[in-house]
Amino acid sequence: MLALFQKLGYTTLSTLQKLGRANLFILHVVTGLPEILTRVRLLLVQVYSVGVLTVLLVSISGLFVGMVLGLQGYNVLSDFGAEQTLGVMVAASLVRELGPVVTALLFSGRAGSALTAEIGLMKATEQLSGMEMMAVDPVKRIIAPRFFAGCLSMPLLASLFSMIGVMGGYFVGVGLLGVDEGAFWAQMKSRIDFYDDVVNGLIKSAVFGVIVTWIAVFEGYDAVPTSEGVSRATTRSVVYSAFAVLGWDFVLTALMFGGD
Amino acid sequence: MQSSKAIEIWVGLFVAAGLIALFFLAMQVSNLAELKSNGDSYRIVARFENIGSLRVRAPVSVAGVTVGRVSAISFDNQTYEAVVEMRIDPKYDTLPIDTSASILTAGLLGEQYIGLTPGGAEEHLTDGDEIELTQSAIVLEQVISRFLFNKAEGGDKGSGSNDGGTPTE
Amino acid sequence: MTGGNADDEVLVSIRNLVFSRGSRKIFDGVDLDIPRGKITAIMGPSGTGKTTLLKLIGGQLRPDSGTITVDGRIVHELSLGRLYELRKKIGMLFQTGALLTDLNVFENVAFPLREHTKLPESMIRTLVLMKLQAVGLRGARDLMPAQLSGGMARRVALARAITLDPMMILYDEPFTGQDPISMGVLVKLIRDLNRELGLTSIVVSHDVEETASIADYIYLISEGKVVGQGTPDAIRHSESPWVLQFMEGLADGPVPFHYPAPDYAADLLNPPA
Ligand SMILES: Nc1ncnc2c1ncn2[C@@H]1O[C@H](COP(=O)(O)OP(=O)(O)O)[C@@H](O)[C@H]1O
Numbered sequence: 181m182l183a184l185f186q187k188l189g190y191t192t193l194s195t196l197q198k199l200g201r202a203n204l205f206i207l208h209v210v211t212g213l214p215e216i217l218t219r220v221r222l223l224l225v226q227v228y229s230v231g232v233l234t235v236l237l238v239s240i241s242g243l244f245v246g247m248v249l250g251l252q253g254y255n256v257l258s259d260f261g262a263e264q265t266l267g268v269m270v271a272a273s274l275v276r277e278l279g280p281v282v283t284a285l286l287f288s289g290r291a292g293s294a295l296t297a298e299i300g301l302m303k304a305t306e307q308l309s310g311m312e313m314m315a316v317d318p319v320k321r322i323i324a325p326r327f328f329a330g331c332l333s334m335p336l337l338a339s340l341f342s343m344i345g346v347m348g349g350y351f352v353g354v355g356l357l358g359v360d361e362g363a364f365w366a367q368m369k370s371r372i373d374f375y376d377d378v379v380n381g382l383i384k385s386a387v388f389g390v391i392v393t394w395i396a397v398f399e400g401y402d403a404v405p406t407s408e409g410v411s412r413a414t415t416r417s418v419v420y421s422a423f424a425v426l427g428w429d430f431v432l433t434a435l436m437f438g439g440d
Numbered sequence: 441m442q443s444s445k446a447i448e449i450w451v452g453l454f455v456a457a458g459l460i461a462l463f464f465l466a467m468q469v470s471n472l473a474e475l476k477s478n479g480d481s482y483r484i485v486a487r488f489e490n491i492g493s494l495r496v497r498a499p500v501s502v503a504g505v506t507v508g509r510v511s512a513i514s515f516d517n518q519t520y521e522a523v524v525e526m527r528i529d530p531k532y533d534t535l536p537i538d539t540s541a542s543i544l545t546a547g548l549l550g551e552q553y554i555g556l557t558p559g560g561a562e563e564h565l566t567d568g569d570e571i572e573l574t575q576s577a578i579v580l581e582q583v584i585s586r587f588l589f590n591k592a593e594g595g596d597k598g599s600g601s602n603d604g605g606t607p608t609e
Numbered sequence: 610m611t612g613g614n615a616d617d618e619v620l621v622s623i624r625n626l627v628f629s630r631g632s633r634k635i636f637d638g639v640d641l642d643i644p645r646g647k648i649t650a651i652m653g654p655s656g657t658g659k660t661t662l663l664k665l666i667g668g669q670l671r672p673d674s675g676t677i678t679v680d681g682r683i684v685h686e687l688s689l690g691r692l693y694e695l696r697k698k699i700g701m702l703f704q705t706g707a708l709l710t711d712l713n714v715f716e717n718v719a720f721p722l723r724e725h726t727k728l729p730e731s732m733i734r735t736l737v738l739m740k741l742q743a744v745g746l747r748g749a750r751d752l753m754p755a756q757l758s759g760g761m762a763r764r765v766a767l768a769r770a771i772t773l774d775p776m777m778i779l780y781d782e783p784f785t786g787q788d789p790i791s792m793g794v795l796v797k798l799i800r801d802l803n804r805e806l807g808l809t810s811i812v813v814s815h816d817v818e819e820t821a822s823i824a825d826y827i828y829l830i831s832e833g834k835v836v837g838q839g840t841p842d843a844i845r846h847s848e849s850p851w852v853l854q855f856m857e858g859l860a861d862g863p864v865p866f867h868y869p870a871p872d873y874a875a876d877l878l879n880p881p882a
C-alpha cells in the first residue's frame with residue numbers, strides 16, 4: 181500500500197518536473213527568434229522538411245475526408261429533404277473541427293515524430309553536445325528553427341486540408357449525387373461566418389501547431405540518448421500530441437463555440 | 441537533400457498554396473466578401489413584440505434571397521419592444537416603404553431569420569427608415585399552451601384572446 | 610604537484626574536484642594540472658569518468674565542489690556569454706566525431722566559421738581547404754558523414770576542431786575502434802598539430818601503447834581518484850600494482866576481475882527462495 185502511494189508520488193513529482201523543464205525549454209527556444217529572423221535560411225530549410233513534405237499527405241487525407249463528409253452528409257440530410265445544406269455541413273465540419281484536428285494529428289505523425297527522432301539522434305550522437313563545445317547554442321541553432329517552422333506550417337496545412345476537403349465534398353455532393361450547385365455554395369456562404377468559423381479554426385490550428393511542435397522538439401531534446409531512448413521518445417511524441425490536441429480542441433471549442 | 445534554390449521555390453509554393461486556401465475559405469466558403477461590402481450597406485429598423493431566438497447576423501431575406509443581415513438587437517424601455525436593426529445590401533435599394541417584416545424559422549426547428557414582404561408603395565426604404573408592419577416570432581411553447589388552454593375551455597366562448605400577436609410575459 | 614612548471618605555464622588546473630552522478634561519486638578529490646603546449650594524457654578504465662572530466666573542463670557540467678581553472682578563469686563561475694567565448698578557444702574531438710549528419714564534410718568544417726565569423730565565402734573556402742589538407746581529406750570535401758569510415762570521421766572532426774585556431778584541444782578516446790593504419794595516422798596528426806600549432810592537448814584514452822607514445826605526461830584515474838602520474842617512462846617503471854595492472858593489461862589485480870558479488874560457493878548452494 182505504502183509502495184503504491186510512493187509510486188504515485190514519484191510519478192506526480194517527475195511529471196511536474198518534466199512540465200517545468202518543458203516550460204523553461206520553450207522560453208529558451210523563443211529567445212532564439214531574433215537570431216532566426218536574421219538567418220531566414222535556417223527557417224526555410226525547416227519549413228521545407230516540416231511543411232512542404234507534409235503537403236501531399238494532408239492534401240490526400242483532406243480530399244478523402246471531404247468526400248466522405250459529402251457522402252455521409254447527403255445520406256442524413258436527404259432524409260429531411262435538406263440536401264441543399266450539404267455545403268454548410270461539409271464546410272462547417274472541416275473549417276471548425278476536422279481541418280485543425282485531423283491536420284494536427286497527421287502533422288504529428290509525419291513531421292512531429294521525424295523532429296523528435298532527428299533531435300533525439302543528434303543528442304545520442306553527441307551532435308548537440310558538440311555544438312555546445314563549439315560555442316553554438318543548439319537550442320537556438322537547431323531547435324528554434326524547427327519549432328518556428330512547425331508553428332508556421334500548421335495553419336497553412338490546415339487551411340489546405342479544409343479547402344481540399346470542401347472540394348471533395350463538392351465533388352461528391354454536386355458532381356456525383358446531384359445536389360444543386362448554386363444552393364451548395366450559397367447556403368455555405370450565408371451560414372459559415374468568417375470570424376466565428378474561419379478565424380476560430382485558424383486560431384485552433386495555430387494553437388495545435390505550437391503544441392505539437394513543442395512536444396516534438398522537447399521530447400527529442402529530453403530523450404535518453406540511446407537508440408531505445410530515442411524510439412521511446414518518438415512514440416511519446418505522437419501519443420502526447422494526440423492527447424494534447426484532442427484535449428485542447430475541447431477547451432478551445434468550448435471557449436469559441438460554446439458561449440452563444 | 442534539395443539544392444537551396446529548389447528549397448526556396450518549394451517553400452514559396454507551399455506558403456502561396458496555404459494563403460490561397462485561406463483566401464478561398466474566406467471568400468468562397470464564408471461570408472467575408474459580404475461582411476466587407478457592409479461599408480456602404482443601408483440600415484433599416486423594425487420593432488417586434490417578440491423576436492424569439494433571433495440573433496445578430498441572422499439573414500434578412502426577400503422571396504428567399506438573402507439581401508442583408510441583422511446587425512443589432514436592442515430593447516426599448518418605453519414600449520417594451522425589441523428593436524431590430526438590419527443592414528441591407530445597397531444592390532437592393534428599391535424595397536417599398538410599406539414593406540412588412542416577419543420573423544420566420546428555417547425548417548421546423550431551424551434558425552430564425554427575417555423575411556421581408558414588399559408592399560405596393562412607390563417610395564423606397566432608405567437609410568434609417570423604420571418598417572411599420574411587423575409580425576413577431578412564433579414561439580412554439582406559446583402556440584401549444586394556447587391550443588391546450590382553448591381545448592380546456594371547451595371552446596364554448598371561442599377564442600378569448602386577440603390574434604394580434606403573442607402576449608409579452 | 611605535476612610537471613613542476615611555474616603557474617603561468619599551467620593552462621588547466623583542477624583542484625579537489627568532486628562530482629557525482631546520482632548517488633555515485635565519479636570524482637572524489639581529483640587534483641591535476643595540464644601544462645601549456647604539451648600533450649597530457651588522462652587514462653583509466655572505461656566508465657571511470659574520462660568523458661565526464663572533459664565535459665567538466667569544457668563547462669558542460671558543473672562540479673559539486675572544487676575548482677576547474679582554464680587559462681586563468683574558473684570555468685563554472687563564468688557567465689554563459691563568457692563561457693562561450695572561452696569555448697571558442699577550445700576544440701573538442703568527441704569519441705564518435707559528432708559531425709553534423711545533415712551537412713557534408715566541407716560544411717561541417719566550415720560550421721564554426723559560419724557561426725562565429727562574418728568572413729567572405731572565398732576566405733572560408735581557403736581556410737576550410739587548409740584544415741582539410743592538414744588532415745589529408747581535402748579530396749573528401751563533398752562526402753556526407755555517413756559515407757566516411759570511423760577514422761575519416763574523426764579526422765574531419767579534428768579539422769573542424771582546429772578551424773577557429775584554438776589554444777587547446779580535448780581528445781576523447783581518439784584511438785578507440787581504429788584499425789592500425791588509422792591509429793597511426795591519428796597519432797601522427799595529434800603529435801604534429803601539437804608541435805606545429807603550439808597547441809595544448811589533453812588526450813583521454815585507455816589505449817596504453819598509442820597514448821604513451823605521444824604523451825608528455827600521464828595521469829591514471831580510477832574510482833574517482835588519481836592513482837598514478839608521471840612521464841610515460843616513469844609510469845612504465847612504476848611499482849604501483851594498480852598502474853602495473855593497467856599498463857600491462859592484466860586480468861586480475863587491484864582492479865578485481867569479478868564485479869562485487871557474494872561468495873561463489875555460498876551463492877551456488879543457496880538459490881533464492
Ligand atoms: N548522462 C549521464 N547520466 C547518468 N550517468 C552518466 C551519464 N553519462 C555518464 N554517466 C555515468 O558516468 C560514468 C562515467 O562515464 P564516462 O565519463 O562516459 O566514462 P568514460 O568516458 O571514462 O568511459 C559512467 O558510469 C556512466 O554510466
Ligand SMILES: [Mg+2]
Pocket residue numbers: 659660661704781782
Ligand atoms: Mg567516454
